[in-house]
Amino acid sequence: MELLPFALDPVRGRAAPECHLRVDENEKGAIREQAARCVEVQLEDALDAELACNALVGEGRVDVAVADDILPRLEGGLDNPVDELGAGRREERGLCPGAHLQPVEKQPAHLLAERRPAGLARADDVAALRAERLGKQLRLGRLAGPVQAFEGEEHRRRTIRRVRAVVTGGAGFIGSHVVDGLLARGDEVHVLDDLSSGKRANVAPGARLHEGDIRQDAGGLFAEVRPEVCFHLAAQIDVRLSVERPDHDAAVNVIGTLNVLEAARGCGAKVVFSSTGGAIYGECHEPATEDHPRRPLAPYGVSKLAAEEYIAAYNRLYGAGHVSLRYGNVYGPRQDPHGEAGVVGIFMERLHEGRAPRIYGNGTQTRDYIFVADVVAATLAAAGHDGGVFNVGSGVETSVLDLYERVQRVAGVERPAEFADARPGEVQRSVLDPSLAQRELRWKPRRSLDEGLAETWAWISAQ
Numbered sequence: 001m002e003l004l005p006f007a008l009d010p011v012r013g014r015a016a017p018e019c020h021l022r023v024d025e026n027e028k029g030a031i032r033e034q035a036a037r038c039v040e041v042q043l044e045d046a047l048d049a050e051l052a053c054n055a056l057v058g059e060g061r062v063d064v065a066v067a068d069d070i071l072p073r074l075e076g077g078l079d080n081p082v083d084e085l086g087a088g089r090r091e092e093r094g095l096c097p098g099a100h101l102q103p104v105e106k107q108p109a110h111l112l113a114e115r116r117p118a119g120l121a122r123a124d125d126v127a128a129l130r131a132e133r134l135g136k137q138l139r140l141g142r143l144a145g146p147v148q149a150f151e152g153e154e155h156r157r158r159t160i161r162r163v164r165a166v167v168t169g170g171a172g173f174i175g176s177h178v179v180d181g182l183l184a185r186g187d188e189v190h191v192l193d194d195l196s197s198g199k200r201a202n203v204a205p206g207a208r209l210h211e212g213d214i215r216q217d218a219g220g221l222f223a224e225v226r227p228e229v230c231f232h233l234a235a236q237i238d239v240r241l242s243v244e245r246p247d248h249d250a251a252v253n254v255i256g257t258l259n260v261l262e263a264a265r266g267c268g269a270k271v272v273f274s275s276t277g278g279a280i281y282g283e284c285h286e287p288a289t290e291d292h293p294r295r296p297l298a299p300y301g302v303s304k305l306a307a308e309e310y311i312a313a314y315n316r317l318y319g320a321g322h323v324s325l326r327y328g329n330v331y332g333p334r335q336d337p338h339g340e341a342g343v344v345g346i347f348m349e350r351l352h353e354g355r356a357p358r359i360y361g362n363g364t365q366t367r368d369y370i371f372v373a374d375v376v377a378a379t380l381a382a383a384g385h386d387g388g389v390f391n392v393g394s395g396v397e398t399s400v401l402d403l404y405e406r407v408q409r410v411a412g413v414e415r416p417a418e419f420a421d422a423r424p425g426e427v428q429r430s431v432l433d434p435s436l437a438q439r440e441l442r443w444k445p446r447r448s449l450d451e452g453l454a455e456t457w458a459w460i461s462a463q
């Protein structure tokens with residue numbers, strides 16, 4: 001873990017030796033000057049879900065409409081997160097003057113690592129660390145005055161902390177957006193993907209693609225890269241295939257996840273796991289909270305649940321602090337229209353090709369659709385949590401008929417759908433209650449369904 005050198009605190013702001021007992025006016029000036037040149041960061045901001053989401057905005061591979069949409073809402077804020085976190089501006093923001101500060105800068109990272117070896121530092125760590133160090137300074141006889149003045153300045157600034165991350169499945173739909181989000185924050189990103197359904201072209205040039213299988217190659221890669229965090233998105237995601245070949249599904253989703261967990265354990269990395277709400281809860285009569293009975297219908301849901309249980313066991317056994325996220329039906333640019341929840345992609349692809357989509361059953365079945373940028377924001381935010389299970393959905397039920405109406409509207413096309421027999425075993429209602437994630441991850445979905453559909457259509461139309 002590495003704190004960027006421009007993150008200042010009363011001690012780091014000066015390269016002065018510890019034995020200085022007072023700070024004169026010249027020194028105060030030097031401290032302020034240093035502060036003005038540097039961008040100051042707070043760890044809680046670096047992990048803020050909304051900022052993580054906004055990090056996507058500056059990235060050209062996510063549709064430009066995202067930026068158009070969000071910028072007016074951000075204008076006039078205390079700090080403009082788009083500007084703060086935009087990928088292209090890292091150098092400009094001075095990462096960083098003051099190489100001479102480096103040895104002192106390393107210190108907090110080391111102390112934080114001791115506090116929470118398996119996880120990422122959180123705001124309370126930083127506060128405790130600051131208090132501890134301030135206490136030490138006072139014991140050393142330092143003057144409180146300049147420290148307090150500096151602290152005031154400090155809180156108006158933001159902190160960015162770089163992490164070294166492995167994204168399994170980072171060449172896939174959601175994983176590639178997670179990669180983009182990490183790169184936009186300035187993180188070091190390695191992708192482990194066997195390209196079985198993912199595409200090389202999805203991986204942004206700033207990330208390093210390691211072509212390999214989570215069942216064999218996770219250990220070697222983690223030993224080489226020594227990531228601090230792993231976003232584990234590689235999976236067999238085809239529900240129908242899981243019925244036909246449950247052994248294959250379990251091999252990738254259970255054994256593969258175990259390999260990732262062992263690899264992460266070997267280097268103390270935290271794991272954020274992409275689970276599924278839709279396939280784990282089964283039939284929902286109201287928005288499912290995390291303690292809703294789990295009744296997966298297909299082996300895919302069973303294997304995801306088994307992986308979650310291993311993660312919970314590793315948390316109990318090793319205090320690992322891993323997080324499982326139960327995604328709703330994710331949609332957005334780069335989605336393969338044949339995936340677990342590809343209905344948005346399927347509808348749009350058909351309309352784009354001038355064909356009518358097919359609706360199975362009467363179309364009253366409901367799902368919880370969530371835009372991929374919102375999922376990325378939750379996923380990045382989860383890296384700062386101590387461990388648990390969280391729903392990542394909109395909390396809104398949308399029927400397939402309603403969805404198709406909306407898709408036609410954003411596409412500006414009217415074409416009656418074809419209807420086919422309901423598929424056996426299909427869940428009628430599925431919707432997730434995201435309030436726990438809102439409370440604990442400080443995350444909430446920012447895109448309405450219509451906004452997300454418009455961005456997805458813009459991407460499909462541009463293909």
Ligand SMILES: NC(=O)c1ccc[n+]([C@@H]2O[C@H](COP(=O)([O-])OP(=O)(O)OC[C@H]3O[C@@H](n4cnc5c(N)ncnc54)[C@H](O)[C@@H]3O)[C@@H](O)[C@H]2O)c1
Pocket residue numbers: 168169170171172173174175192193194195196197198199212213214215232233234235236237252256274275276277326327328329330331336339340341
């Ligand atoms: N798309 C959704 O709506 C949705 C909903 C709930 C959960 N999820 C979960 O989110 C994650 C990502 O889903 P997605 O929609 O982006 O799917 P995706 O198929 O686009 O991405 C999965 C990636 O994993 C890779 N992969 C598969 N098996 C692998 C293996 N053995 N070793 C290495 N790489 C392997 C694939 O090549 C692909 O790039 C999955 O874990 C999925 O179960 C997705």
